[in-house]
Structure formats: C-alpha cells, structure tokens
Amino acid sequence: MTDVSTAKVTVSPEEFTFVKYDASEIATIVAELAAQLEISNRINVVVNETTPLAKVYEEIDGTSSDATITLHAESGALEDRKHPMSFSAKDARESLGRILLRAHDRMQPGFGEAPDDLDLTLAENAAWDTYCAGRLTRMGVAVNEQRWRYNHRNRFGFNDDVDTKFARLWAADDLAWSDIADGG
Amino acid sequence: MRQFFPVEDLARDERFVQTNMAERMKDGRTAIDMKESSAKSRGASKRLTPERHDASDAARGLMHGIMVGEIQALEGAGRTAHDFAAGDGSNDTVPFELKLDMARQAWDEARHVEISAKLSDWMGTELGEFAENTVLFEAACSDDPILRLAGVNRALEGLAIDVFTQMKEFGDIAGDPFLEFCEDWMLADEVTHVKMGSDWLRKVTANDPDRRAKALEFQQVVDKLFSFGGARGESAESSFSLARRFRELAGFTDDEVDVISEMDNEALEERKEAIRKYREKVGAEPVDA
Amino acid sequence: MRGRSGRGSGHVFTSVPEMANAATESETTSTARAPFAPWDRRDIPGSFSVEETARRVGNYKWTEMKLFEALGGWVATVPELDVKMRLGTHCYHHAWHADLWHQRLPELREMKPERLTVPANDAMERFIEAMTEPEAPELTIEKLVGVYRVLIPRFIAAYTYHRNNTSEITDAPTIRSINFILQDEYDDWRDGEMLLQSLITNPQHVQRAAAHQARLEAIMVDAGGITGADSIGTGFTTSTEGGA
Numbered sequence: 001m002t003d004v005s006t007a008k009v010t011v012s013p014e015e016f017t018f019v020k021y022d023a024s025e026i027a028t029i030v031a032e033l034a035a036q037l038e039i040s041n042r043i044n045v046v047v048n049e050t051t052p053l054a055k056v057y058e059e060i061d062g063t064s065s066d067a068t069i070t071l072h073a074e075s076g077a078l079e080d081r082k083h084p085m086s087f088s089a090k091d092a093r094e095s096l097g098r099i100l101l102r103a104h105d106r107m108q109p110g111f112g113e114a115p116d117d118l119d120l121t122l123a124e125n126a127a128w129d130t131y132c133a134g135r136l137t138r139m140g141v142a143v144n145e146q147r148w149r150y151n152h153r154n155r156f157g158f159n160d161d162v163d164t165k166f167a168r169l170w171a172a173d174d175l176a177w178s179d180i181a182d183g184g
Numbered sequence: 185m186r187q188f189f190p191v192e193d194l195a196r197d198e199r200f201v202q203t204n205m206a207e208r209m210k211d212g213r214t215a216i217d218m219k220e221s222s223a224k225s226r227g228a229s230k231r232l233t234p235e236r237h238d239a240s241d242a243a244r245g246l247m248h249g250i251m252v253g254e255i256q257a258l259e260g261a262g263r264t265a266h267d268f269a270a271g272d273g274s275n276d277t278v279p280f281e282l283k284l285d286m287a288r289q290a291w292d293e294a295r296h297v298e299i300s301a302k303l304s305d306w307m308g309t310e311l312g313e314f315a316e317n318t319v320l321f322e323a324a325c326s327d328d329p330i331l332r333l334a335g336v337n338r339a340l341e342g343l344a345i346d347v348f349t350q351m352k353e354f355g356d357i358a359g360d361p362f363l364e365f366c367e368d369w370m371l372a373d374e375v376t377h378v379k380m381g382s383d384w385l386r387k388v389t390a391n392d393p394d395r396r397a398k399a400l401e402f403q404q405v406v407d408k409l410f411s412f413g414g415a416r417g418e419s420a421e422s423s424f425s426l427a428r429r430f431r432e433l434a435g436f437t438d439d440e441v442d443v444i445s446e447m448d449n450e451a452l453e454e455r456k457e458a459i460r461k462y463r464e465k466v467g468a469e470p471v472d473a
Numbered sequence: 474m475r476g477r478s479g480r481g482s483g484h485v486f487t488s489v490p491e492m493a494n495a496a497t498e499s500e501t502t503s504t505a506r507a508p509f510a511p512w513d514r515r516d517i518p519g520s521f522s523v524e525e526t527a528r529r530v531g532n533y534k535w536t537e538m539k540l541f542e543a544l545g546g547w548v549a550t551v552p553e554l555d556v557k558m559r560l561g562t563h564c565y566h567h568a569w570h571a572d573l574w575h576q577r578l579p580e581l582r583e584m585k586p587e588r589l590t591v592p593a594n595d596a597m598e599r600f601i602e603a604m605t606e607p608e609a610p611e612l613t614i615e616k617l618v619g620v621y622r623v624l625i626p627r628f629i630a631a632y633t634y635h636r637n638n639t640s641e642i643t644d645a646p647t648i649r650s651i652n653f654i655l656q657d658e659y660d661d662w663r664d665g666e667m668l669l670q671s672l673i674t675n676p677q678h679v680q681r682a683a684a685h686q687a688r689l690e691a692i693m694v695d696a697g698g699i700t701g702a703d704s705i706g707t708g709f710t711t712s713t714e715g716g717a
Contacts, residue, residue, distance in 0.1 A: 017212075017466045018211075018212045018213050018466070019213070049213065050212075050213055050214070050463075051213055051214065051215050052211065052213040052214070052215060053215050053238060054238060054241060055237060055238060075213060081245075081313055081314045081315065082201040082312065082313070082314065082315050083201060083315065084203065084207070084208070084211055084315055085210075085211055085213075122234075122235070122237065122239075125237070144308050144310070145308070146305070146306075146307075146308030147240075147241075147244065147307070147308030147309070148308070149308065150240055150244070150306070150307045150308045151240035151241075151308075153358075153360070154234060154239060154240045154243075154358050154360070157359055158358075158359050158360055158361055185543070185546050185547070185550075185605045185606070185607075185608045186608065189546070189549050189550070193549075193550070193610075194549055195549065195550050195551055195552040195610040196552050197552045197553065197554065255554075255557065258548055258557065258558070258561045259548050259549035259557075261545070261561075262544070262545035262546060262547070262548035262549060262560070262561060262564055263545065263546060263548075263549055264545075265541060265542060265545035265546075265564060265568065266542040266543070266545045266546030267546070270538070270587075280575065283538075283541075283542075283568065284568050284569075284571070284572050286545070287541050287545060287564045287565045287567075287568030287569075288565050288568065290545055290548065290561040290562075290564045290565060291561055291562050291564065291565030293561060294557075294558040294559075294560075294561030294562045295562075297554075297557070297558050297561075298558060301554075311554070321549075
C-alpha cells in the first residue's frame with residue numbers, strides 16, 4: 001500500500017486570501033485519497049479561490065506512475081455550504097476524490113479514447129461523475145446518491161431506462177471508456 | 185407573545201445555519217467574468233439553464249434558497265396576521281380583511297414549503313445543506329404594515345415570480361416531470377400574493393400619499409437588495425431574469441419592471457466595483473480557467 | 474310540529490298549534506306536494522333568538538380571530554419544520570371561520586360587527602393571554618397543548634351544542650357554517666394531537682403538558698366556555714363577571 005504522505009502533493013495557492021482554506025489540509029486529504037487508490041504519482045492541486053463556483057477537472061500528462069496529475073478546483077467545490085468561505089473536508093474529499101478517480105481511470109487500459117476533461121460533453125461528464133461517485137461511496141467517502149441520480153437524469157432523461165443505466169454505472173468498478181460514454 | 189418578532193429570534197432546528205446580506209457581501213469571490221475578454225470556458229452565460237456545466241448543483245442550490253425563502257415568507261405572513269389589530273388601517277391597525285388575506289398567504293406559503301421540501305428530496309438536497317439568508321424575513325419586520333406589504337408582497341413575491349419562472353423553464357427544458365409542474369403551481373399563488381399586496385397598498389394609503397410614497401421607496405430599496413448583487417437581471421451575467429410576462433399578470437406595469445431592471449444593472453455594476461476594489465486591496469489576480 | 478323547549482335565552486315553546494300541511498288524502502289527484510318531504514324532519518323551534526345567536530356568533534368570531542393570530546404569530550417561534558407548516562395551514566382555517574362569522578353578523582341584524590366581536594367575559598380574555606404567553610422556541614409543547622387540548626375541544630363542544638340546539642329552519646345559515654367549521658376543527662384537532670403525541674416523549678414532557686393544560690382549563694372553567702356560562706347548555710361557570 002502506498003504510504004500516506006503529502007510529499008508528492010502540492011497545493012496552490014499556498015496561502016488563501018478570499019477563502020479560509022488551509023493548503024496543508026487539502027494536501028492531506030488528497031494524499032489519503034491517493035493512498036486508498038494506490039496512486040503514487042506527483043499531484044498538483046490548483047484552487048481558483050476567486051470564484052464561488054464548484055467546477056472541478058483533472059489533467060494528466062501520461063499514463064504511468066511518472067505522470068503528473070493536476071487537479072483543478074474552483075473554491076465552491078471545497079466549501080462548507082452552511083458557512084460560506086469556510087472549508088469543508090467532507091466536500092473536498094468528495095470533489096477531489098471524483099477527479100482523482102478520473103485521473104486513475106485515465107491510467108488504465110480502455111481509457112485511451114476518453115477526451116480531455118474540458119472537451120467532454122455535458123452528458124459524458126455526468127456519466128463519468130456517476131461512475132466515480134459510486135466508487136467513492138464504496139471507498140467510504142460520504143456521497144449523496146440522489147444528488148448524482150438527479151444530475152444523471154438531467155443529462156440523459158427522466159425515465160426508468162436512464163435510472164437503470166445510472167444504477168449500473170453507480171455499482172460498477174472496472175469499466176472502460178466505451179462502457180461509460182453513452183450513460184451506461 | 186411579543187407584538188413584533190426580531191429576525192435574530194427566528195426559530196430553526198440544528199440543521200439550519202443563518203446568514204445575512206452583510207455577511208454575504210463580504211465574500212470577495214464572484215462568478216462574474218471580471219476580464220474584458222472571456223476566457224475559454226464552457227457555459228459563459230450564467231443564466232440557469234441545463235447548458236450550464238453545474239446546472240444540477242446550481243438548481244439544487246436555488247431550490248434550497250427557494251425553500252428557506254418560503255419558510256421566511258410563511259413566518260412573515262403569520263406575523264403580519266398576528267402583529268396588527270383589526271381596525272380602519274390607521275395607526276397600528278389593519279383592515280380585518282387584510283388580516284384574512286395574510287392568513288390565506290400563510291397557508292399558501294406553508295404549501296410552498298411542503299412543495300420545496302419534496303423537490304429538494306427529489307433533487308438530492310438535504311434540508312439545511314446551504315446557509316440561509318434571512319434578508320427575506322427582514323423585509324417583513326417593519327412596524328408599519330404597509331411597508332411589509334411593499335417589501336413582501338411586491339418585492340419578495342416579485343422575486344419569487346422571477347425565480348420560479350426560471351426554475352419552471354429549467355425543469356421544462358430538462359424534461360423533469362415534477363419541477364415544471366410544481367413551479368407553475370407556486371407561480372399561480374405568487375401572482376395572487378402580488379395582487380393582494382398591490383390592492384391593499386392602494387386601499388390603505390388612498391388618503392395618505394406620504395405613506396404610499398414611503399412604501400414605494402421602501403419597495404425599491406428591497407427590490408435592489410433582492411437583486412443579490414446582480415444575480416437577478418436581464419444581463420447574461422445574471423443567474424435568473426426578470427419574468428416580465430408573469431409580473432405583468434400580477435399587476436406590475438412596464439415602467440415598474442423597467443425600473444427594477446435598471447436597479448438590477450446598478451446592483452451588478454456595484455458588485456463588480458466592490459470586487460475590483462477588494463482584489464486591489466488583497467493584491468489578487470484571478471486564476472485562468 | 475314537534476314541540477321543543479330549549480334552555481338559554483330566546484323563545485321557549487311548550488305547546489305549538491298545528492300548522493296546516495299542503496296536501497290531504499282527499500286531494501289525491503292534485504300535484505301539489507307537502508312543503509316538507511316525509512324524510513325531512515327539520516323543525517322550527519330553536520333555543521336561540523336572533524340576538525342570542527348574534528351574541529354567540531360574535532364570541533365565536535372573537536375567539537377564532539385570537540386563535541388565528543396566535544397560530545400565525547407562533548410560526549416564526551417554533552423550530553420544528555412540520556409544526557411550522559401545520560400552524561400556517563391551521564392559521565388560515567381559523568381565519569376563514571372568523572370570516573364566516575364576520576359575514577353572518579350583519580345577517581343577524583348586527584350592522585357593526587365589531588360591536589359584538591368581543592370575548593364572552595374577562596376570563597376568556599385572560600384565557601387567550603395565558604394561551605398565547607409561551608413564546609420561546611423550546612415551548613412548542615405548551616403552545617400546542619393550549620390550542621389542541623384546551624381551546625379546540627372547547628370549540629367543538631360549543632359549536633356542537635349550538636348546532637344541535639338552534640332552529641334547523643330559521644337558523645340554517647349558522648348551522649351550515651358550523652358544519653363546515655366543525656370539519657376543520659376535527660381535522661385540526663387530530664393534526665395537533667398527533668404532533669403533540671410525537672413531541673411528548675418522556676415524563677418531563679408529560680408533566681409540562683399536563684401542568685399547562687391544567688392551568689388553562691382552570692381559566693376556561695372560570696369563563697364557562699367560549700360563549701360564557703351557557704356555552705354548552707350546562708349553565709356552569711365559576712366566574713361572577715358579567716358577559717358581553
């Protein structure tokens with residue numbers, strides 16, 4: 001099992017101005033998630049603290065353990081929604097866990113065709129989020145399943161067929177990109 | 185029971201955390217694109233439509249805001265039914281029929297809380313998941329019942345018309361079988377509430393032009409507050425727009441809606457200016473998407 | 474016509490002359506029908522005169538107003554979300570009742586409804602003050618006990634007595650309103666009682682509920698009921714205060 005160490009995790013900015021976040025706390029959370037996923041890559045976390053929105057995406061410059069993973073997060077993704085501008089470890093774990101799982105997926109065979117995060121369609125994004133959120137639940141990360149079901153429905157439709165595909169994606173563990181791209 | 189009830193004492197269970205406009209405006213972050221040229225990013229418009237990358241979560245957040253807003257509207261209507269004795273409308277009294285209308289509104293708002301709670305469940309939102317801004321109840325705290333009507337039945341319910349229309353359209357485009365249906369039913373009630381407020385404002389101040397002028401001035405102040413720094417507006421930078429058609433049904437004139445639109449623009453520019461100053465102060469530059 | 478004597482102010486019939494019916498057996502070829510079908514047993518006599526009915530209706534209106542004001546005012550003071558919503562709904566029910574009575578009063582020759590929109594006596598006023606006194610957020614049990622275990626049962630009793638004793642024919646509009654109102658009272662009483670049963674979960678809660686109920690009941694007994702001494706025809710009160 002990979003050692004839980006923040007040595008390979010950097011967080012930017014190191015000091016936050018707009019929000020009351022702590023870079024070392026973010027680094028610790030990412031390191032713990034990486035350890036659970038047995039990811040030994042260098043990880044850069046870039047937080048855009050000037051916007052309250054919650055967009056997250058990842059970039060990875062290779063498929064081996066030498067590749068550098070960059071996790072981008074708008075500050076809203078790590079925020080305690082009851083106390084604006086305050087940090088939520090729970091939400092950070094969920095948001096960063098999702099995109100770390102994506103980076104992990106990209107290093108697996110079967111994901112070579114997956115577009116870069118910023119080039120994914122809204123539907124592809126939603127499907128991949130469902131696949132990641134389901135696995136996060138099984139990793140012990142607190143996730144609201146109905147939230148992701150609603151997100152999936154918004155992209156694919158409100159009907160039983162879509163719900164069945166959602167359930168399949170949610171419960172799955174070893175999928176390839178072709179299994180995910182059309183919503184399951 | 186006290187005659188008037190302060191906003192600080194609003195009773196909530198432990199799930200809810202309250203905030204106010206002053207706290208909200210301390211937030212130096214903004215979703216508004218502060219650069220002259222837009223950076224490459226999906227969904228440059230901030231309008232709440234399914235095309236936004238964060239559409240589902242934005243809708244959830246707005247629905248939670250609607251729910252706590254309805255709770256405060258229920259509380260406000262209940263207080264107005266309680267706080268003023270029945271009389272001829274002078275001094276501290278209100279016509280008996282106005283009290284009845286406030287009781288009716290309390291029932292309507294209770295139903296809206298019920299609907300919003302069910303929709304929150306449908307959308308995967310936990311009650312109390314987001315901070316609750318008490319600015320809506322604050323509009324219902326005046327000692328003068330006429331200012332309450334102006335603040336609540338004109339400004340707040342007008343805002344509700346705008347928000348519900350946006351959510352109704354969102355639900356319709358997304359094909360959500362419940363969202364559009366529910367928002368439309370709530371919209372019908374809000375039109376009634378606005379008309380109630382307009383009619384009573386006119387009747388009670390029929391022989392008191394100063395009081396009417398003060399009420400309309402208060403309404404404009406509240407209208408601008410309820411722009412939430414340009415979150416409502418006719419610009420693409422706003423999350424939801426003015427629902428002109430439904431406001432017309434509710435009795436707003438074109439001139440009145442135009443004034444609100446101008447104030448929304450003002451609020452947006454003021455918010456941008458505040459953000460610029462804050463960023464200069466902290467020496468921060470926005471990170472590219 | 475059935476003779477009926479009623480207590481309370483108003484006319485008392487001890488014997489009533491027969492009233493002519495429209496049809497007799499000898500007129501079998503006529504299409505004229507009796508004004509009252511065989512199954513229509515409604516009768517004229519009633520316990521209350523127009524003035525007495527108006528007095529009671531004024532008391533009902535005053536009390537329903539106080540109740541809807543209290544329920545509306547309490548919404549902001551209770552932290553329990555389900556209770557909040559129920560209070561808002563019930564606030565409207567009782568406001569509507571007050572409106573029904575407000576409209577009935579001019580029909581009972583009271584052209585200034587506010588004149589009769591008064592408490593039955595000072596004790597009723599004290600009752601409402603005591604009932605509405607709890608305001609703190611931790612006193613939801615007390616607020617609900619006052620309404621659903623004391624006042625609404627008293628409403629049900631007073632309305633039932635009135636409906637059963639007023640003239641079914643001359644006072645039909647009051648009976649109609651009472652029937653609608655009673656349905657609300659039963660429904661609201663049930664809602665409130667269920668909320669209370671869900672909130673009262675330990676011996677301390679039981680004590681609080683019982684103590685507050687006892688305190689309010691004592692004042693209500695002093696008042697005699699919503700319309701005073703003769704609210705339900707028993708004519709009992711401990712109050713020596715005059716009525717409105």
